[in-house]
Amino acid sequence: MKGYLTAIALRLSATDSIRGLKKLTELLFPFPKGFPPGLAVAGAPSTLPPIPMPSATMEDKKAEGFVWGVPKRRRSIETRLTRKFGVLEWHWKLIKPKYNLLVCDTCGHHYEAKHLCRNCYEKTMEETKLIRESMEAKFGHSPMDKDVIVLYESDKQSVPTDTTPSLNASNKLIVELPKNRPTFFSPNLLQKSTAGANRKVKDVTATDPVPIVHKTPSE
Amino acid sequence: MYSMILRRFPGIGSGSLFQQSRQVLSAGGPVVAAPFRSISTTGMVALPYEKRLGPKGWPRYNSVVFPPQSLDEKRRPAYVCHMKTNIKYSPWKMWYVASFIRGMSVDEAILQLSFVNKKGAGFVKQTLLEAQELAVQDHNVEFRSNLWVAESFCTKGVVVKGIRRHARKRVGLVEYFHCHYFVRLEEGVPPKHFYTPQPDGPTLLQRWINDRRSQRVYGSF
Numbered sequence: 001m002k003g004y005l006t007a008i009a010l011r012l013s014a015t016d017s018i019r020g021l022k023k024l025t026e027l028l029f030p031f032p033k034g035f036p037p038g039l040a041v042a043g044a045p046s047t048l049p050p051i052p053m054p055s056a057t058m059e060d061k062k063a064e065g066f067v068w069g070v071p072k073r074r075r076s077i078e079t080r081l082t083r084k085f086g087v088l089e090w091h092w093k094l095i096k097p098k099y100n101l102l103v104c105d106t107c108g109h110h111y112e113a114k115h116l117c118r119n120c121y122e123k124t125m126e127e128t129k130l131i132r133e134s135m136e137a138k139f140g141h142s143p144m145d146k147d148v149i150v151l152y153e154s155d156k157q158s159v160p161t162d163t164t165p166s167l168n169a170s171n172k173l174i175v176e177l178p179k180n181r182p183t184f185f186s187p188n189l190l191q192k193s194t195a196g197a198n199r200k201v202k203d204v205t206a207t208d209p210v211p212i213v214h215k216t217p218s219e
Numbered sequence: 220m221y222s223m224i225l226r227r228f229p230g231i232g233s234g235s236l237f238q239q240s241r242q243v244l245s246a247g248g249p250v251v252a253a254p255f256r257s258i259s260t261t262g263m264v265a266l267p268y269e270k271r272l273g274p275k276g277w278p279r280y281n282s283v284v285f286p287p288q289s290l291d292e293k294r295r296p297a298y299v300c301h302m303k304t305n306i307k308y309s310p311w312k313m314w315y316v317a318s319f320i321r322g323m324s325v326d327e328a329i330l331q332l333s334f335v336n337k338k339g340a341g342f343v344k345q346t347l348l349e350a351q352e353l354a355v356q357d358h359n360v361e362f363r364s365n366l367w368v369a370e371s372f373c374t375k376g377v378v379v380k381g382i383r384r385h386a387r388k389r390v391g392l393v394e395y396f397h398c399h400y401f402v403r404l405e406e407g408v409p410p411k412h413f414y415t416p417q418p419d420g421p422t423l424l425q426r427w428i429n430d431r432r433s434q435r436v437y438g439s440f
Contacts, residue, residue, distance in 0.1 A: 003381045003382075004381065004395045007381030095319040095335055097319075097331050098331065101334065110330055
């Protein structure tokens with residue numbers, strides 16, 4: 001990106017930028033063939049006596065150079081087609097259409113089978129971000145040794161049940177959000193599960209799940 | 220330009236839709252006096268950095284006015300040409316995305332592009348959505364879903380050259396490629412086969428039989 005931007009800047013800076021660029025390239029590659037001639041291949045020193053070449057002139061010696069970065073053979077049509085299209089059994093380079101696309105019942109967007117609906121997931125990510133921001137604003141970065149309860153406006157208005165978070169809990173940290181509870185964030189998700197470190201403890205009882213009542217989604 | 224290649228003055232009405240539009244353009248039809256040349260720029264000279272760089276010919280196909288059709292002729296489907304110029308993406312990589320959607324309906328193309336893991340797919344999807352809007356608003360297309368991708372191709376755009384270092388004080392040239400993407404949406408149901416399909420077994424067998432039957436052994440009785 002940095003190289004691209006500097007290249008763009010170079011191009012736009014001067015009025016005769018093309019001429020400037022040509023001059024620049026001439027400065028960098030001043031050699032007629034484009035490469036410095038001095039960097040020849042250092043071969044192994046020959047132990048044999050030098051064979052006299054009768055027709056060896058200065059021009060012939062110059063021509064006996066090392067050729068840099070040049071194709072050795074023409075690329076066959078098979079090679080070219082393989083590079084462009086790939087091989088069907090192993091690596092097909094053409095894009096294949098997907099036939100495993102479904103429509104999400106909740107939002108109506110398309111999603112790939114066995115994956116999450118991107119639109120729905122983005123909504124949950126937004127909500128999570130909001131909760132985290134409000135938690136940070138209220139409690140800062142101090143360690144949270146108590147359960148965190150997220151309280152929405154609709155929770156305060158509704159009749160309290162086993163799973164709705166209570167306002168007067170002293171052993172809980174409460175985060176209040178000035179909006180209604182989204183339909184995907186059921187209060188049942190926050191109920192404690194029986195699975196824990198100490199399964200032998202018998203005085204801990206799990207609350208029964210409350211049946212979720214489907215309401216019309218609020219706009 | 221295509222008009223130079225396909226100059227068929229007497230035969231306007233014959234040939235494919237695009238050949239017809241090119242004929243009209245080449246015949247110096249009403250397009251020549253179109254907005255592109257009729258804007259007066261007296262007293263205002265465009266400065267070098269204000270000039271619109273890139274191809275200009277493709278959207279001109281939108282302002283082609285065809286001669287009225289006879290009652291025998293099939294109804295000419297509406298089309299819209301749209302492009303996106305100087306996309307910062309390699310044209311050789313964009314080719315895969317452009318060739319992917321050829322012959323698809325617009326809805327199918329947009330849906331499939333949403334799940335293509337390439338940078339160029341985003342640009343192509345944007346272009347398709349814009350073209351769809353243009354078709355409905357300006358080009359008399361009734362239903363935005365009743366469109367299919369008739370032409371989809373890309374060309375090389377601006378190439379910005381940069382420099383990079385190599386070992387041993389050597390310098391290398393870096394090329395930052397851009398591409399232009401062109402699309403033509405046509406009204407109607409997409410064809411079953413955009414390209415000629417692979418021949419089926421019986422067809423291949425018949426061809427083989429015909430080859431064998433036409434074989435001649437020279438020097439025989």
